[in-house]
Amino acid sequence: MSKVRVGIIGCGGIANGKHMPSLATVNDAEMVAFCDLEIGRAEEAKAKFGTADAAVYEDYTSMLSDSTIDVIHVCTPNDSHAEITIAALEAGKHVLCEKPMAKTAADARRMLEVAKRTGKKLSIGYQNRYRADSRYLKQACSDGELGEIYYAKAHAIRRRAVPTWGVFLDEEKQGGGPLIDIGTHALDLALWMMDNYKPKTVLGRTYHKLSQTENAANAWGPWDPAKFTVEDSAFAMITMENGASIVLESSWALNSLEVDEAKVSLHGTKAGADMKDGLRFNGEHNSRLYVNKVEMNSGGVAFYDGASSDNASDLEAHTWISAVKNDTDLVVTPEQALVVSEILEAIYESSRTGKAVEFNN
Template identity: 70%
Template sequence: MGRKLKVAIIGCGGIANGKHMPSLTKVGQVEITAFCDIIRQRAEEAATKYGVVDAKVYENYKDLLLDSSIDVVHVCTPNISHAEISIAALEAGKHVMCEKPMAKTSEEALRMVEVARKTGKKLTIGYNNRFRQDSQYLHKVTQAGDLGEIYYAKAHAIRRRAVPTWGVFLDEEKQGGGPLIDIGTHALDLTLWMMNNYKPKVVLGTAYHKLGKKKNAANAWGSWDPKKFTVEDSAFGFITMENGATITLESSWALNSLDVDEAKCSLSGTEGGADMKGGLRINGERYGKLYDTTIELNAGGVAFYDGNEESDADLEARLWIESILNDTEPIVKPEEALVVTQILEAIYESATTGKAIYF
């Protein structure tokens, strides 16, 4: 394709400015031609900073989707509108990158998959942690079978005190949940991808709203307002897969724990194990002895050159655009993201009902 892909951004808030727009500007085959936000000033500022000279600005995404010249849409809005906007964009003939989580509910996520298949347009979800160097390396290890059958895994998303106090993060109606759907989703996606296992059988979950009630609490981004804190502050899941494998999922924005890890996983297989704690570590048994090794991910070794590769966000953006240009499957397939949403929803349902949820 000789011409550049024309990309539109719907939702010009934190994640668009922090990840999507800066990374897209580094992809040579792209130009960002349209920006939409319910707060027009945000869209205008984004257009000035990241757009082409004659970039268009909208307040209503439906108006933006009428532009037939737009090839790709990035949906960077609150969770409640992910499905609505993504489906409308697919039906308007656009390829869609939707921020994580895929949708607020599994029903919405399933509809997104169905519409993508029907329209023939590509759909992917913004699970950028797959594109980190440690994730990319570990995925090669697991897919090569070096760990054997992975039958036990842990998905880590624990913050000690880092509650996002801006935007709609604390609003259950707009987000669908708290740390589980916000950062637990990254850890679960990473774990399922490493295991290449997307067939859950039964889920048991718990969710807590304990520390969120505290006033004047210590927090990375300043104290939260307990009255506005309508989502859980921590949630945990126990997942059994159809093949008998077990996954434990831990997530928190606020938890009295020094064992802090986010968007990481630990894997245990028949031939070896791995974790992302203190670097990427592989462990196993060889010649009758146990071993563990830390993988050196820094490609440096030359003076004044640290060997840093593309950031996860930059690699995510580039490979997404290349999947469109080359007509190949995106790294994050919508069917995989759907299973993540289904499991998260089951954890919430189990936490509410006190019952195990069977698939």
């Protein structure tokens, strides 16, 4: 395989903001096909990112019939992730699907089953794992520097940053609001750092408290309360089989000055760590408490912060294409992403019923 031939399904915000610009930095990949229900968006994507002879489609099934395409990136609303991913896998393509894995856990399980049966690679777009601070912290966890991590907090809090475009506010298309949109990233980081994918009990609550505010202050302008059908906040306590606990907090709009997104705080028997103010480690040494802050910048010279290849989305694209081309292990496995989806669904269920959800692993 000289170059991995990639097809993009869904040429909207996430494709233009992450997938296509990052793939363009990968020498071993070329974008040869673009599909969107709005053909004009596919044409624009081809003009900006495609090869000279790249094909354009309105119907993704027609794209999948092209046997020369090796990889499909699924960049569509959540409710179509499973349908398109399964069709692509069945057509012999490797798939990188945007997060979350699917709208429902049942759909995510079907995706995993088909990936196993077809032998094709399936990964999910949790690009925050590729950040420099995430990779450093993961190595520290793997090396046992924190000891047993028995308590974690997954942070996904915005003060006022409700996405008002696309279908973000449409529960039917997305399956939920900030929990399934940004809470999913924070939860993925927490589970990955802890290397713990066996939940036992989930107790959660979603809120619709600020969604009906008229002319609300918001990063992208006021939202339409009539179209705001998803939660504006969601919070949960997750206990794991080994006794560990995770608190997950997610919101697009919260009266809070403590704003953190795609960050974790970890508490272990040897030390703790958090991403609150850069990457910090804390603990006790020689009967004294300490706080160590890791310098993540590569600069040190006036007016220069250092050359870096630490763009998380670019690194995700390079690592993914390398895994396909060289048949190496994935950083984000579908098994891991499935657990994230199962926990998210349990939080929504717990909120609806007012009861804790028990897992039978």
